[in-house]
Amino acid sequence: MAYTSLTPLIEEGVLDEVLEGLGFLHANDHCRRNCTHCPAFGDTTPVQMTPFATLTRLAHDVGEAFRDRGITAQRSIVSWRISDPLDYHVRDGRTTRTTFDVARIWREHLGQGLYLVTNGSEGKRFARTALRDVAAAPEVVSQVKLTVTPCDQGWGSERYLHSIAEDIATLAPLWDLGSTRMEDPSGLRFRINLKSTRDRREEALEFMAQALELAGLRPGAAEKAMADPRRISAKDIYDLGSYVGDSPVVNAISIKGDNGKRFKSTADTRTHHQYGIYPDGGVRVIDMYEFKVYEATGESGAPLRVDLRSAA
Numbered sequence: 001m002a003y004t005s006l007t008p009l010i011e012e013g014v015l016d017e018v019l020e021g022l023g024f025l026h027a028n029d030h031c032r033r034n035c036t037h038c039p040a041f042g043d044t045t046p047v048q049m050t051p052f053a054t055l056t057r058l059a060h061d062v063g064e065a066f067r068d069r070g071i072t073a074q075r076s077i078v079s080w081r082i083s084d085p086l087d088y089h090v091r092d093g094r095t096t097r098t099t100f101d102v103a104r105i106w107r108e109h110l111g112q113g114l115y116l117v118t119n120g121s122e123g124k125r126f127a128r129t130a131l132r133d134v135a136a137a138p139e140v141v142s143q144v145k146l147t148v149t150p151c152d153q154g155w156g157s158e159r160y161l162h163s164i165a166e167d168i169a170t171l172a173p174l175w176d177l178g179s180t181r182m183e184d185p186s187g188l189r190f191r192i193n194l195k196s197t198r199d200r201r202e203e204a205l206e207f208m209a210q211a212l213e214l215a216g217l218r219p220g221a222a223e224k225a226m227a228d229p230r231r232i233s234a235k236d237i238y239d240l241g242s243y244v245g246d247s248p249v250v251n252a253i254s255i256k257g258d259n260g261k262r263f264k265s266t267a268d269t270r271t272h273h274q275y276g277i278y279p280d281g282g283v284r285v286i287d288m289y290e291f292k293v294y295e296a297t298g299e300s301g302a303p304l305r306v307d308l309r310s311a312a
């Protein structure tokens with residue numbers, strides 16, 4: 001048994017349970033992009049990134065533990081939660097590792113492509129490179145979703161328009177491939193989620209048409225995309241809360257119950273509680289319906305952790 005980074009979970013008697021419920025192995029956590037519809041709105045914590053060697057070791061150990069214990073992953077394991085996967089970039093010796101490298105190790109060690117949901121590259125060089133690398137080796141991702149929204153801080157600027165258009169141009173070839181994400185077997189490898197409140201839907205659709213034109217797609221591709229919800233899906237905005245309280249988005253749909261707690265059941269697509277391994281080595285429970293994270297404890301009552309030293 002060589003998966004030493006997970007030894008503390010074996011000692012606490014919870015490894016099987018964590019593996020069965022694992023939904024997140026964080027390459028990065030936190031976000032300062034400040035989209036107004038996001039639970040990260042108002043978060044000023046620097047983005048935390050797991051060193052690439054540590055992440056590789058963890059992915060290797062998790063994959064080995066799955067095989068050794070005869071457990072099959074029941075869901076896509078993603079590399080971020082309230083963060084943007086395209087923001088991952090770390091030095092590793094003489095190279096910079098990006099989310100493309102994260103996707104590679106997911107394919108190699110976890111046996112699944114990485115599910116990537118991003119608000120775009122923002123024109124950053126490392127993020128643009130990551131997207132081009134993904135487009136050239138699309139087997140490393142199970143599905144890529146690009147969120148386009150008036151809630152992005154860049155909305156209304158030429159810079160935002162051009163960067164989204166460039167990202168679409170890079171990812172458009174993935175529209176020709178099927179999703180390999182187990183939660184969406186009939187979807188396509190690429191989807192744009194156009195997220196707006198209903199009163200801003202027209203404005204969002206106009207932006208989308210402009211971005212598609214600027215992307216310079218092959219003839220007919222833009223019309224086809226606009227007409228096919230598997231390619232471009234218009235979505236509502238829910239009040240998921242934020243670091244500073246309720247969502248600041250005007251007309252966001254409330255999901256608060258009578259008890260004042262948020263609860264958005266997504267039983268068709270998500271298990272209610274999932275485990276996440278965080279960049280600080282903590283293993284926590286994520287309530288996927290209430291959008292909250294809780295400390296997880298083992299038999300001894302101590303907070304659960306993996307051993308990052310053996311993963312370094």
Ligand code: SF4
Nearest residue numbers: 031034035038083119
């Ligand atoms: S929606 Fe994504 S990119 Fe925007 S603040 Fe939230 S985590 Fe960051």
